[in-house]
Amino acid sequence: MGGRGRSRTQRKHFRQSRENVWKRPKSDDSTNATPDDANSNRHPGWEPFATQNPSFDEYYKEQEIVSADEWDAFIEYLRTPLPAAFRINSSSQFYEDIRLQLENDFMKSLQAEDTDGNEVEAIKPLPWYPDNLAWQSNFSRNQLRKNQTLERFHEFLKLENEIGNITRQEAVSMVPPLFLDVRPDHFVLDMCAAPGSKTFQLLEMIYKLIEPGTLPSGMVIANDLDVQRCNLLIHQTKRMCTANLIVTNHEAQHFPSCHLRRNQSVDSQIGHIKEPNICQLQFDRVLCDVPCSGDGTLRKAPDIWRKWNAGNGNGLHGLQVQIAMRGIALLKVDGRMVYSTCSMNPVENEAVVAEVMRRCGGSIELVDVSTELPQLVRRPGLKKWKVRDKGMWLASYKDVPKYRRSVVTPGMFPSGNLDEETSEPDNETETRKNPENGDGNSESGIQLADGLVAPSNSLEAEVSALPLERCMRIVPHDQNSGAFFIAVLHKVSSCLLTRIPAPAAIEKKPRSPDKKYYSSSTRPQKQANEVKEDSDGNDIGLSGEKDVQISEVTPDADLLDTGTGEAPLDTVQNKINEENEKEENELPPDVKNDAKIVTGKRKLQIQGRWRGVDPVIFYKDDAVVEKIMDFYGIKESFPFKGHLITRNDDMNHVKRIYYVSNSVKEVLELNFLAGQQLKIASVGLKMFERQTSKEGTSTPCLFRISSEGLPLILPHITKQILYATAVDFKHLLQYKIIKFSDFVNPDVGEKASKLMLGCCVVFLKGQVLSDSSQDVTPIAIGCWRGRTNVAVMVTALDCQELLERVSMLLSTEDALQPEGDQSIPEAGEEGKENGSENLNVTA
Incomplete structure (x- = not known):
């Protein structure tokens, strides 16, 4: 009901209903109006977005984002x-x-069809x-949709985007992954990944230089907090058809480390899962593209103009620091992390980088990448800036009124100094209003004790001693793009320091007499910016303790994360066993079934931890696996067994049935052993799908190869292969079903x-599959x-x-007989009886 002491807001609580600006007045009849009148009256309650905001102008002029003589060009580009x-x-x-x-078609044809007659490149x-x-393109997305001369190019972009051959992505959004220096053997974490364009880039990088039919030894974990955005991320990355990706659904600042202590005695198997080679989930590369105010996207989202205020960036600063600190904690020593935002606000950019470097105490360094991508026009990061809060310009933390110090923190300023000697005005003075601005939000300077307002130019901003000029800023008018901020960080040691005291250990609440299980409210909330590491680079718990998971039986089949200090693992194990046995006897039947406790010496919960999320289970039906291998003649050299999972x-x-690479397999095994800390939304490449047609039950193999998995398994199958000539291959694509007697x-x-009943693979003849490398x-x-x-x-x-x-490959008309000579009948009753009607042809 909304919590104690509160109630849900209902319509009756509004004294006056809000005006419906979208409702068209009944008297508005444009049927007999002139075209000009119709256009003017079409949406009488709607006005175009205003592309100006005085607060925006004042803020960024004061921050000196660009020089004064560039300001007009800067604003002009932002408004286009x-x-x-x-x-x-x-x-x-x-x-x-x-x-x-x-290069050979659209660059020339669009140049010739330029309706304005300008000699500018249409696309480049x-x-x-x-x-x-x-x-x-020099055309906006709206122009591409509405201009008839661009219709062919627009249809080309739509088709190739839906298939997965191209990704429509803002130009500056492509930059951060390029500075990560990703190699095929790297473990990569994309902390705030949705909608997935950058994740797609990262996957392409680990697949670079990989032979067809092989998989890289690295992998990517793409994470996002929002479930709906996770679905968008999954849809975007599905076009990659990769077995080296895991999509997770966590708060980025609390992303789990899946730490497994191997220096203690541990059972080698849990549910036939061998202990993996890795003992903690750490990454060679981390992309930290954090949530931000987004004013760098004004050109594609003009509604930000009216919403913009300096408080948006201030409110996100703390979260951004936490996410960045968690990224550093998950990064391996000698690893690289890229921190980026699509904001121009230094409080979200340089201030975050500076605060992270101060907290890490020299364990990370800011990398100078000015020589990389030399044709990318970028500007150095700022070394000085001010903070604006409630209409006040604040040059340092000592200028912050006491009543605002819970909101404006020292880390927002260039020096990051906490000056406790500042004399604070009394409460009456603090809340005194500016005579010229009754709400206290002065737009001209900082509020003084006598009620006057000091001009903003009288405040000398602090200058950071850190090499923040190594950061890079991309502004719109340099290369006709959006705005972006990027910083590249290198982890040089594993000793993380913390500037904030660790929270007191959270004690487990005593069990209520009328409850037969632990309450899920006893789970402690993690603070990602307080993570330390031991001498080996392993994650240490949030209160200075080792990160060990204890499995508690809860009504929602979840786990309780509890730090256990330096207690030996066998002591922890005994505790788990004792409490599981006790709980199993006391739980109600429905709760007991929901918990899915796995029996054994180490009673960790290995499935069903996350409510509403399908479990990830290794497929162990050996009989089915053997049938699949025999039916398709899968080579023994292909790592097949042990790499199949199901949800x-x-x-x-x-x-x-999904297929996972060796790297993903190891992460899944570690996740099981660590108590399933990862909330996995999607994993693996869909390799096989059960056939649902009438013939599917009579075929020797119930599973067909999916379109997504076909490119990977293609070089490794030796049976159920059919080579078709160009004409027959084209007719298959055109008519979808062809009888044996009707092939040309x-x-x-x-x-x-002569093939067995069931799935088969048809090759275009001339594209012969062999073990030798092919161009x-x-x-x-x-x-x-x-x-x-x-x-x-x-x-x-x-x-x-x-x-x-295929049509492009047919160089002469002789390759195909005339269409009139080919009589390809549609599937008749015989074809329907044989299952063609019931085939699920969309893999």
């Missing part, structure tokens, strides 16, 4: 729409074809992005009839071999793209 930008995904099979099409590659893989704990009704090449139909990636699609026909199991979009690619 942002050009559309996109990136070619280097993981795409056809990325080179797309790049050539842009971003000069600072490697290999001409990032492009920017369904009922092994008899598994619909999808009789050999193709004959060989198709051309094979073109293949998943199909279903029915009793009398072959049916395509590819999405309509993929079919459309493949048709275009």
Whole structure:
């Protein structure tokens, strides 16, 4: 009911209903009006976004974000729409074809069709992005949608984006991953990952230079707090078709470390899960793109103009510091972290970096990357700035009134000094209003004790002693982009210092006499900016204790995170065993079933920890696995067994089987052993899917290869393979179902009839699969071999793209017989009876 002493706000609590500005007056009839009248009266309650804000101008002029003679150009760019930008995904099979099409087709055709007659490049590659893989258009997104001359280019972008060949992304948003220096063997954490464009970049980097059919030894964990944004992140990264990704749903400042103490006696197996090679989840690279006020995105989100105020940045500063500190704690020694925001506010940028460096006490350094990406125009970070709070300009912490010191902290200022000798005005003076501004929010300076207001230019800002000029700022008018801030941090040692005292240990609440379980409210709240490390670089608990998880039985099948100090693990284990046995006898039946306690010496809860989240379970049905391997002839050299997982704990009704790389497998094993601290929203590459057609139950293998998993497993299968000529391959894409007797090449139909009933893979003939390295990636699609026909199991979009690619490969008309000579009947009753009607052709 909203908590003690509060009630839910209802309509009756409003004395007057708010005006509906979207409702059109009944008297407004534009049917007989002139076009000009109709346009003026179309939305009488709507006005375009105002692209100005006096507070914004004053704030950034005072902060000297740009020089005075650049101010007009700076504001002019901020008030114009942002050009559309996109990136070619280097993981795409056809990325080179797309790049050539842009260079040889659209660059020339759009130049000729420029309706304004200007000799400017319509689209161009971003000069600072490697290999001409990032492009920017001089047209905004609105122009691309509405301009008929750009219709073909817009349709091209939409199709390639939906397929996954390109990613539409703001140009400056592409910059932070480029400074991470990611290699294929790196473990990478994207702390605030949604919507996923940067995560996609990180995945492409670990896949770079990897041979087809192989996986990198590194992996990416993409995290986001919001569940809906996690869904967007999953949708975005699904186009990558990767087995090296885990998507988690945590507060970034509380991201778990999954620490497993290996120096104590530990059972080697829990539920047939071997102890992994890693004992704590730490990362070689961390991307810390934190939540911010977002005023760097004014060009694409003009509604920020009216919402902007300096308090937005001040309110986010503390959270940003916590997230950055947690990122440093999870970073390996000699690792690199990039801190970035799409804000121009120094309180969210340089102030956060400076505070993190002070708290870390020399264990991190700010990297000078001025020589990297030399064609990217950037500006050095600020070394001095002021803080604006409640209309007051504050040059240092000693200027902060006592009643505002819970909001404005020392870390917001360049020096970060805490000056306790400052004489504080009395409460009456503190709350005195400015005569010219009745609400006390003076816009011209700091409020003095006598009620006067000092001019802002009389306040000399502090200058930071830290090398903050190594940070970089990107401003809109330098390269016609949005604004961004980036800092690259290098971890040189594992000794983290803390400036804030650790909280007192949280004692477990005594059990209530009428309760048979522990309350979930006893879980302590972690403070990410108070994490330390031991001499080995391992995470130490938030009150200076080792991070050891104790499994408590709770009504929501969750775990209680409790620090246990330096107690030996066997002591902790005995405690777990005793309490589990006691709880199991006392719990109500429904709670006991929900808890899913796993019996054994070390009774850790290995599934069902997170309510509403499907468990991650290693697929151990050896009979099914053997059938899959035999049916498709999967080579023994392919690491298959032990790499399959499912999200369904009922092994008899598994619909999808996912494949994970060796690195993800190790993280999952560590997560199980550590008590499932990771809340996993998505993991693995969907490799197999249970066939739901009538024929699916009669086939020797119930699982078909999914479109997502086909590129990975393609080089490792030796059975259920059919090679089709270009004409037959094209007809399959066009007609979706072809009978054996209707293939143009009789050999193709004959060989198709000899395949086993079930899933098969059809290759474009000439793209022969072999163990030797090839310059051309094979073109293949998943199909279903029915009793009398072959049916395509590819999405309509993929079919459309493949048709275009195959047509480009057919250099002469002789490669295809005339369309009139080919009689390809639609699937008749026979085809329907054989299951073509019931096939789920969207993998």
